[in-house]
Amino acid sequence: MSRKLISFDWAIKKLLRSKANFGILEGFLSELLKFDIKILEVLESESNPDYQSDKFNRVDLKAKDQQGNIIIVEVQYSYESDYLQRILFGVSKTITEHLEEGDPYEAMTKVISVNLLYFNLGIGKDYIYKGSTDFIGIHNNDQLKLNKKQQQKFEQKTIAELYPEYYIININRFNDIAKDTLDEWIFFLKNEEIKEEFSAKGLIEAKEKLDLMKLPSEQRKAYEAYQDDLHYQASMFESSYGEGYLDGVDKGMKKGVEKGIEKGKTETIRETVLRMHKKGLDIEIIAEIAGIKENDVKNILVI
Numbered sequence: 001m002s003r004k005l006i007s008f009d010w011a012i013k014k015l016l017r018s019k020a021n022f023g024i025l026e027g028f029l030s031e032l033l034k035f036d037i038k039i040l041e042v043l044e045s046e047s048n049p050d051y052q053s054d055k056f057n058r059v060d061l062k063a064k065d066q067q068g069n070i071i072i073v074e075v076q077y078s079y080e081s082d083y084l085q086r087i088l089f090g091v092s093k094t095i096t097e098h099l100e101e102g103d104p105y106e107a108m109t110k111v112i113s114v115n116l117l118y119f120n121l122g123i124g125k126d127y128i129y130k131g132s133t134d135f136i137g138i139h140n141n142d143q144l145k146l147n148k149k150q151q152q153k154f155e156q157k158t159i160a161e162l163y164p165e166y167y168i169i170n171i172n173r174f175n176d177i178a179k180d181t182l183d184e185w186i187f188f189l190k191n192e193e194i195k196e197e198f199s200a201k202g203l204i205e206a207k208e209k210l211d212l213m214k215l216p217s218e219q220r221k222a223y224e225a226y227q228d229d230l231h232y233q234a235s236m237f238e239s240s241y242g243e244g245y246l247d248g249v250d251k252g253m254k255k256g257v258e259k260g261i262e263k264g265k266t267e268t269i270r271e272t273v274l275r276m277h278k279k280g281l282d283i284e285i286i287a288e289i290a291g292i293k294e295n296d297v298k299n300i301l302v303i
Contacts, residue, residue, distance in 0.1 A: 006210040025073070060073060071112045118172060128170075188203065221280075272289075273292075
């Protein structure tokens with residue numbers, strides 16, 4: 001019987017930022033990007049939003065590889081209709097943050113955005129999509145290419161290689177049939193399980209280091225509470241969204257939906273804090289998991 005493993009989002013928050021565990025993330029990225037990735041360092045992730053509710057849903061990690069690329073890995077559970085615009089903003093912000101004042105444009109950092117989504121974004125049959133930039137002639141339908149001097153200067157062969165890359169993985173669309181090593185990783189991301197026959201890069205290390213039973217008791221307790229409340233929050237969000245939608249039909253659809261969603265997010269955080277408190281978790285741990293300040297936790301418990 002397979003051992004229960006820690007979910008990837010929790011691993012990003014707690015384990016994969018440590019250099020000793022870089023091999024797990026390197027393995028996943030190597031399988032996805034189709035070339036060997038070596039992580040030099042994990043960077044401070046300034047793209048995290050300040051508002052409380054999304055800190056519970058959204059987990060991201062920003063790393064620099066051996067080629068100087070910056071790779072953003074983001075995990076998202078709740079549906080966002082403007083998610084495509086958000087990842088564009090995150091990549092654009094990262095580019096500007098890492099371009100020093102006075103540097104030429106050729107010094108811009110290549111950014112790769114990897115998005116692990118536990119909701120269905122858009123309409124499509126596949127579960128992994130890659131986005132890149134090309135320039136196509138509107139008259140002759142030819143592709144604009146770099147000349148030899150540009151290739152030598154930028155050390156790239158195509159224009160697409162100069163621009164950001166986007167990967168969107170719709171986890172829930174995966175049918176649990178692993179046809180290759182990348183699918184083995186998607187299976188793990190969906191099921192938190194690694195089969196004995198799996199051989200993808202990084203999975204053997206993940207199987208060893210992400211074993212739930214090997215966590216210290218306090219961390220295991222916090223992790224189980226985190227997972228429990230993710231499911232609870234998803235249910236609360238769906239209920240709140242539906243309630244807001246119906247209210248919007250009578251009083252103005254957009255206003256009602258927004259009101260319902262905001263109300264649901266606030267109530268979800270409150271219920272999350274109360275549930276974790278009942279399970280005996282410390283205020284510091286509750287605040288970290290819920291993405292709010294310790295004083296806010298205390299205020300909720302007092303109320």
